[in-house]
Amino acid sequence: MIELSHIRKNFGDLQVIDDISLKVNEGSVTALVGPSGGGKSTLLRCINLLEIPTSGTIRLGDAVIEFAPGKKVGWDAVQKIRRQTGMVFQNFQLFPHRTALENVMEGLVTVLKWPREKAEARARELLTKVGMAHKVDSWPSTLSGGQQQRVAIARALAMSPRVLLCDEPTSALDPELATEVVEVLSKLAAEGTTMVIATHDLRLASRVADHAVFLEAGKVVEQGAADRVFGAPEHERTRRFVSSISAAVQSGYGEGI
Template identity: 65%
Template sequence: MIRLQGIVKSFDGNPVLREVDVDIAEGSVTALVGPSGSGKSTLLRCVNLLEVPEAGTLRLGDVQVRFRADARPPRETVQQMRRQTGMVFQNFQLFPHQSALDNVMEGLVTVQKWDRPRARARAMELLEKVGMAAKADAWPATLSGGQQQRVAIARALAPSPRVMLCDEPTSALDPTLAGEVVEVLQQLAAEGMTMLMATHDLRLAASIAQQVIFLEGGTVVEAGAPRQVFTQPRDARTAAFVSTLTQSVLPADWGMNGR
């Protein structure tokens, strides 16, 4: 579904991604983990071209783009990439002047030119899916953080994307509210939605990802199944990172570092 090869990205001359290669299978969930500043959110945002790499190749479905430092991708290519993705942001990014229902409808009406009755039906279907139908007429300011994030997930699902990109979807939430969002993401994973997420929430990564990619200093240090990466890391840098975890973060039957 997604292939990133030789991805290079810098900000103000400071390298953030250094020749990154990542493959993501259709229907799988991949979690990007690592310390702050490791490049995981930047890599995620390169997939829908919110950040444009300076070198490398990205293939998303049947669309491929090669990046150059001296030229931006064609507008049509950017649109083709973005039409295949839904984005969930750390801080929800709901329109404060619109109800939950209107937030979910907005892209369908404004961008995809659906008529309002059809968009409303689709939005209500998705709010029901994420457990927010009862709050369809509520303003974002009256919703808890977990409720706002569930509305944001419904909005990202509205155009039926092939891939969901989640940038720290639970980091702005306390554990109880984060649990509400994790349940929704677990449901999407069970339904076969392809997802790529950048996260500090290792409980989330352990519970729903089939692949964990550990980044440090803008490079992929290690990739594998969550159980392998979190309990039997092959690289010393990964081991140092997971050594800070408490046993309660991981499923009870895993153990830590092979124990």
């Protein structure tokens, strides 16, 4: 389980996360949604400490870290958290000089020190899982955006993380390519993969997530079961956001936002 307690994050005098507490249960999928600048991606990056919270507490499995202004967090403590997470970025971030297979193998060989034969078998298994078995020897530059993102998902899964963190996984893709990624994430959700997804894409969020958190100005406005938050939100601000995004999708402009 992931538990965030009273997390705050400041960049200088700017407070971007303001006293957020959140629990993510094992096997669940949580969608972080809200307007741009609301704090979705920053909160997501706080979970695996790509951004170090200014204050609060993070618990991930047996690892617990307390943060306070001016308090330095040790590298070993950071690594205990990061080893339990896999990260999928908006812009794929594949190694351009490595094939799809080599991208997925990289962490297994260099970090976990697996023999290459064992790492290759695991990488092929994961590329098959995300529908990329036919592209194992392809370079990233020859792959579509949707294909690159599927390789990135396989790479994030290679280390068998406790939770998969996805930062706007479809926003760099056109609707057709985004559908490929939605299908893969839906499959992972059905298999019980724990995920936290920061996204504007309500199609993705409503299809994959069972819990939704609506953020604005660094605060939680509303959270609860995804079908309720998206279908019958309690707060007027959430209703306006859901309506505006839904209208944009129906008009053909919003599927990737």
